[in-house]
Amino acid sequence: MSKSTKIALIGAGNMGGALVAGWLRTKRSGVTPQDLIIIDPAPSDVVQALIEQYQLRHVATATAKLLAEIDLAVLAVKPQALEKTAAELAPQLPAQCAILSLMAGITMTRLTTLFGDRPVVRAMSNTAAALGAGISVCVANDAGSAIETLATRLLKVAGPVEWVNDERLIGAATAVSGSGPAYVFLLAEALAGAGFAEGLPRELADKLARQTIIGAGALLAGSDKTPQELRRSVTSPGGTTQAAIDVLMGGGGGLPELVRQAVSAAERRSRQMGAEPPGR
Template sequence: MSLPSLLLVGCGKMGGALWQGWLKQGLAPSIILDRRCDAPPAPHRVVRTAGEIPGDFKPDIIILAVKPTGMEEALASLRPFLDGAIVISMLAARTVESLRAACGEATSRIVRAMPNTPAAIGKGVTGVCSSDLDDAQRALCTSLLSAVGDVAWVDNEEQLEALTPISGCGPAYVFLLAELLEKEALRVGLPPETARLIARGTVSGAGALLAASDEESETLRKNVTSPNGVTAKALEVLMAPDAWPATMSEAIDNAMKRAREMAS
């Protein structure tokens, strides 16, 4: 795929994951702006401040992946490059209205997206919404984001905020499961290397099976659960109404509450 001219602003955990994913597809941002990102091999170009971006550089797309609190500073420094660009914000809890205000008078088109870190290996999921794009611009954003995984366009910002604690934060819950399984493997007496191998292998294997299967996740779960067998006893605990089902709802609600606080 030939890339539009692309400016990646913020190459930390999320911007870095996107960048890794694009590189694996043979794509590369034209310029990366990040205070601390290590310089990659040529032809990729990293600058530390917006002042180092050549004045005649005209990005088609600016990917904003700084912390939400850094939005105003970053967009203020990018004013000379905003006119006519599509700004795809990856920031949690920063509304289109606040992004537009931070862009000032510039004629940028604003897109809100919520990626996740499996983008680094092309297995990300990105929720995205915008009411600023024509069909060709929307297709351009889709092709860029789909280079690092699945893309889910949603109708509005409310839906984007609703998917944030599911897919944006979700990898953390899965990694927590791997952590807890490893700790349990140690607790029941397995050697550390075995504990690590079986915990990681189980989570990644189950994820790969889910990805490869047309079955519902519920069916895949039931396939493991022999009637009156061993798994059933574990699930009796985990699936009790006040256990995982309630805890997951509470966790998602708590995350959404935090997103509302961050937005205000």
């Protein structure tokens, strides 16, 4: 497909908005404002601002006429809204239009059942995409290999793009990197709460926890060392960190075992969502 690929974004909330912002901010996405149609009855404030700034075409519900020239439909509605969205959209989508789905849990088979046989790429990104600091893991159906280059170009604005051949791995990627930012935010909450419990003023505890996670992320980003090596460089034998790590690694497998169970629960939920009847 050429650089003037026409794209309809269906669902312009957190994830859809992150991608659109990236496409318009980054020339190498190849997406111009004229290439885009936003379809969403209630786009996020971020997208509403982009619609106004770039004079993007925006409608609440698509019509066949509007979609006639569309090459790619990017699906970014909540899985619970999929059936309704498909009922509105599928009859209007031109035969040549491919699908790039950002939705958790929704399999490529389900998408072709709802939207008809067409090239499909399923991608799992995360909300750090908004800063270009996300990561996407993708899989394509047989017909979808034709749009792999396009999908990679579009998703690269959100961060690195990885491809897998086995669709089942998208559930595991969802559990690690799709949901992962929430685990880190929970750690920030817990660390701030613990600091407060130790007597720090609330605001200072919040600031220390936030900046510590930002700093640790920057060390991960800027160093060739593994997370384990970085952890060891903080941990003096018999020191304060060691005392804390002994607790975190202790009883019943500690934090690593808890994270393993959490990731396993998210992966399981991803598979359930794929199998769920409409509307749940």
